[in-house]
Amino acid sequence: MPSxxxxxxxxxxxxIREDIIRMLEHAGSGHSAGPLxxxxxxxxxxxxxxxxxxxxxxxxxxxxxLLSNGHTVPVRYATMAHAGYFERSELMTLRQFGxxxxxxxxxxxxxxIEHTSGPLGCGLSQAAGMALAMRMNKQTHxxxxxxxxxxxxxxxxxxxxxxxxxxxxxxxxIGIIDRNNIQIDGPTESVMPLEDLKDKWEAFxxxxxxxxxxxxxxxxxxxxxxxxxxxxxxxIIAHTVPGKGVDFMEYDFHxxxxxxxxxxxxxxxxxxxxxxxxxxxxxx
Amino acid sequence: xxxxxxxxxxxxxASYKFETEPIRKGFGRGLKKAGEANEHVVAGCADLTDSTQxxxxxEAFPDxxxxxGVAEQNLVTVGSGLAAMGKIPFVSSYAAFSPGRNWEQIxxxxxxxxxxxxxxxxxxxxxxxxxxxxxxxxxxxxxxxxLPNMVVVVPGDSIxxxxxxxxxxxxxxxxxxxxxxEATPIITTESSPFVIGKAYVYREGxxxxxxxxxxxxxxxxxxxxxxxxDNISAEVIHVPTIKPLDAVTLLASARKTGKVLTVEEAQIxxxxxGAVAELLSEQAPTKMLRIGMKDRFGESGKPxxxxxxxxxxxxxxxxxxxxxIS
Ligand SMILES: [Mg+2]
Numbered sequence: 196m197p198s199x200x201x202x203x204x205x206x207x208x209x210x211i212r213e214d215i216i217r218m219l220e221h222a223g224s225g226h227s228a229g230p231l232x233x234x235x236x237x238x239x240x241x242x243x244x245x246x247x248x249x250x251x252x253x254x255x256x257x258x259x260x261l262l263s264n265g266h267t268v269p270v271r272y273a274t275m276a277h278a279g280y281f282e283r284s285e286l287m288t289l290r291q292f293g294x295x296x297x298x299x300x301x302x303x304x305x306x307x308i309e310h311t312s313g314p315l316g317c318g319l320s321q322a323a324g325m326a327l328a329m330r331m332n333k334q335t336h337x338x339x340x341x342x343x344x345x346x347x348x349x350x351x352x353x354x355x356x357x358x359x360x361x362x363x364x365x366x367x368x369i370g371i372i373d374r375n376n377i378q379i380d381g382p383t384e385s386v387m388p389l390e391d392l393k394d395k396w397e398a399f400x401x402x403x404x405x406x407x408x409x410x411x412x413x414x415x416x417x418x419x420x421x422x423x424x425x426x427x428x429x430x431i432i433a434h435t436v437p438g439k440g441v442d443f444m445e446y447d448f449h450x451x452x453x454x455x456x457x458x459x460x461x462x463x464x465x466x467x468x469x470x471x472x473x474x475x476x477x478x479x
Numbered sequence: 480x481x482x483x484x485x486x487x488x489x490x491x492x493a494s495y496k497f498e499t500e501p502i503r504k505g506f507g508r509g510l511k512k513a514g515e516a517n518e519h520v521v522a523g524c525a526d527l528t529d530s531t532q533x534x535x536x537x538e539a540f541p542d543x544x545x546x547x548g549v550a551e552q553n554l555v556t557v558g559s560g561l562a563a564m565g566k567i568p569f570v571s572s573y574a575a576f577s578p579g580r581n582w583e584q585i586x587x588x589x590x591x592x593x594x595x596x597x598x599x600x601x602x603x604x605x606x607x608x609x610x611x612x613x614x615x616x617x618x619x620x621x622x623x624x625x626l627p628n629m630v631v632v633v634p635g636d637s638i639x640x641x642x643x644x645x646x647x648x649x650x651x652x653x654x655x656x657x658x659x660x661e662a663t664p665i666i667t668t669e670s671s672p673f674v675i676g677k678a679y680v681y682r683e684g685x686x687x688x689x690x691x692x693x694x695x696x697x698x699x700x701x702x703x704x705x706x707x708x709d710n711i712s713a714e715v716i717h718v719p720t721i722k723p724l725d726a727v728t729l730l731a732s733a734r735k736t737g738k739v740l741t742v743e744e745a746q747i748x749x750x751x752x753g754a755v756a757e758l759l760s761e762q763a764p765t766k767m768l769r770i771g772m773k774d775r776f777g778e779s780g781k782p783x784x785x786x787x788x789x790x791x792x793x794x795x796x797x798x799x800x801x802x803x804i805s
Contacts, residue, residue: 302592310563311592314583317556321588324560324568327545331521332564352584355553363545 199242204411207277208238212440212467214273214286220460222290225298228437228450229344230270232375235409236433237274240340243411244418249279252306258337259309259325263318264344264373265299266452271308272296280307316350318343319370323356326365326428335367338422342371346378349387354399360428361400369421370401370430373408375437377448396430408433442471485681485717486670492697492704497664502694503601505637506658507532509644510569514540520648521561523547523570525554531571531601531658551577555584555598562594567648574600574616574657582622589653590626597647598623602660604744605777605785606694615777621749623655624722630654630675631722633743633751635696636665639719642673650675657693659744661782664697678725680732684714687738687804689796690729692718692751695742695770698786701793706800713800724754726762733765738803740768742796744786747771768803770796 199207212234219225241247246258262271269289276283281295288294295305299313310321322341329337347353360368372392380386389395396403402424406417414433421429437451438444441463444455455463469475489495514520514536523545524533537544547554551572558568570577578585578598589596603616623631630652634640640658647654672679681696682703691699696717703713714732718725733739739759741752752769759765770790777785786792790799 310559311587314587316552317559317584317588320553320556320584321560321563323553324557324562324566325564326560327557328521328561328564328566331543331566352552352556355548355550356556359547359550359553359557 201412204238204242207242208234208411209440209467211238211270211273211277213464214276214283215269216441216455216460216463216467218269218273218286218289219454220457221287223454224290225269225454226266226452227444227454228377228447229264229267229373229375231441231444232408232435232437232439233267233270233342233373234439235411236342236371236373236414236435237270239411239414239418241274241278243415245340249275249307252280256337259339261309261318261322261339261341262300262312263341264315264347265312267344267373268300271300275307315344315347316352319353319356319360322368322370323360323363323365326360326367327363329367338367338369340369340371342373344378345372345374345376345383345389346386348372348389357396357399357401364426365428366425368428369418370428372430372432373435374432375435377437377451379448379451381448392432400427402427402429403432404429405432405434408435409439440471441466485672485679486668487666487681488668492701497666499662499664500637501660501662502634502637502640503532503658503660505634505640506599506644506656507535509641511535511539512641513645513648514543517567517648519566521545521566521568523554523557523561523568525549525551525572525577527572527601530573531599533571551580552584555581555596556588558596559588559592559594562596567595567597569597569599571599571601573614574603574619575614578619578622578655579616586626590628593628593653595651595653597654597656599656599658601658603657604659604694605772605789605791606659606661606744606782608661608782608785609779611779612776617746617772617777618749619655619657620721620743620745620751621753624749624754628653629722630720631657632675632720633657633693634719635693635717636663636667638665638667638669639671639673643719646673646675659694663694666697666700673719676720676723676725678716678718678720678728680714680728681717682713682715684712685736686712687740687800688714688716688732688736689740689742689800690716690718690751690755691742692721694744695791698791698793699742699796702796702800705793705797711800711804718751721751721754724758726758729755729758730763733759733763738766740796740799740803741770742791743771744791745771747773766803768799770799
């Protein structure tokens with residue numbers, strides 16, 4: 196895949212956000228805030244960070260990308276389509292009967308999806324199993340990236356995995372927490388406080404990197420730093436804005452699990468094309 | 480008499496001096512052999528490596544053994560990750576905890592995700608004894624049987640457990656292997672057949688069919704011999720695979736005898752009894768009784784005391800058989 200300039204990556208992220216809005220409006224259900232907030236991270240992963248080949252999704256030297264909080268999968272589908280895994284037109288089948296794009300991702304439905312996910316808290320353990328297998332197979336230049344939500348960290352299963360990855364020094368795991376501070380019932384710090392989150396992961400034996408998850412350049416740098424860490428698993432706490440790019444969705448937890456209606460989608464697309472009204476859109 | 484092609488150790492069930500061994504020991508031997516045959520066989524355990532007999536594998540292949548700690552949710556989800564990278568993971572704990580505690584993880588990351596993880600639940604049934612009800616897993620067959628893609632295997636002795644382990648290591652499906660704690664009579668031989676999905680007629684008869692699984696097959700054979708003394712001809716079918724159920728063998732026998740008694744050391748609701756009742760009610764409605772745990776928990780005691788108390792002995796099986804045919 197030809198490498199993109201930073202400006203091209205940023206434009207790609209906007210296109211992916213636009214597709215997320217169209218998909219969700221068309222589907223009539225699904226999650227808005229998380230996928231929009233993760234668009235920069237997924238753009239960076241698929242267009243810069245990951246070793247992968249859209250034409251050979253089972254390539255045995257590929258990096259693995261797990262999406263533990265499966266409900267944010269619209270961002271993965273949209274990014275995969277842009278990366279060439281399938282036609283963008285298929286995005287409009289999201290959540291429909293017979294679609295490969297299930298409401299929550301299923302491994303055996305769509306090539307390139309590494310695991311079936313949705314029920315929270317499982318991805319980090321699966322990453323640990325994969326990382327252990329890679330080590331047994333003496334594959335030293337492969338990484339398992341695993342994206343998790345912050346609300347998901349309420350699950351005990353996560354912390355079981357955190358201990359195991361640290362015990363076995365699984366430096367081939369790079370965790371990415373989408374730290375957007377919201378979950379379904381409200382702000383994470385009122386539903387179930389997570390702070391001090393960095394201290395928690397460090398206490399569990401992880402190397403922690405904090406980064407602005409909506410800054411593509413900074414996130415790519417963070418991944419490069421993460422790959423250089425030895426003898427410890429790495430957790431990137433990526434601070435993101437939920438609903439990023441759409442003014443009326445940003446920071447509003449009500450948009451965690453809701454799709455835009457037709458008028459809201461129109462307004463959202465306008466926001467994305469005009470940087471929330473700061474510039475004129477060529478579409479107008 | 481035993482059907483000749485089952486190659487059981489004896490035809491004289493009341494008088495034969497059986498050797499005994501915990502079923503889980505056969506699993507331990509089988510796992511080590513599976514590891515020798517295939518370098519991709521790996522094992523994980525939740526702080527019960529000796530109890531679940533994974534220690535043989537651990538000693539032979541320390542780099543392929545993962546100590547997970549007391550974390551059963553992690554146990555099976557790490558297994559899912561290992562399988563995703565081409566490994567054949569066996570993950571063990573006590574059945575009360577795995578699959579007792581981690582059912583959703585098994586459902587999503589193993590069954591729906593279709594990864595061939597082998598979940599090994601040791602210390603199942605009331606014969607666990609003095610540890611009491613918390614540790615006497617009785618609902619595991621039901622929990623695992625309802626999951627799409629899942630194979631459920633309950634061996635009848637340690638020799639069969641070894642064969643089942645080797646067979647599961649070569650099978651591409653997710654599976655649950657249920658093991659008992661106590662020393663159990665060895666009733667099969669190295670030449671007795673075991674194929675996943677097959678039930679075996681251990682004794683032919685015409686008056687009723689006794690369908691048993693796990694530790695209860697021995698008891699059923701003793702009961703059948705006792706019934707023969709009273710001129711009651713009982714057919715005994717050993718069902719080491721509860722899912723997929725060998726419908727052909729079970730239906731043929733039910734149609735022949737017209738009376739079916741199921742026996743298991745588990746809840747009859749959803750267990751072997753439930754599975755057989757589902758099959759027969761749709762395809763060959765048959766008069767039926769189910770022996771097993773009837774919507775209650777176990778308690779502390781010696782294994783023999785508990786089996787006697789809960790009606791899981793040859794004597795009770797024979798009594799139920801009389802009731803069924805009268
Ligand atoms: Mg969140």
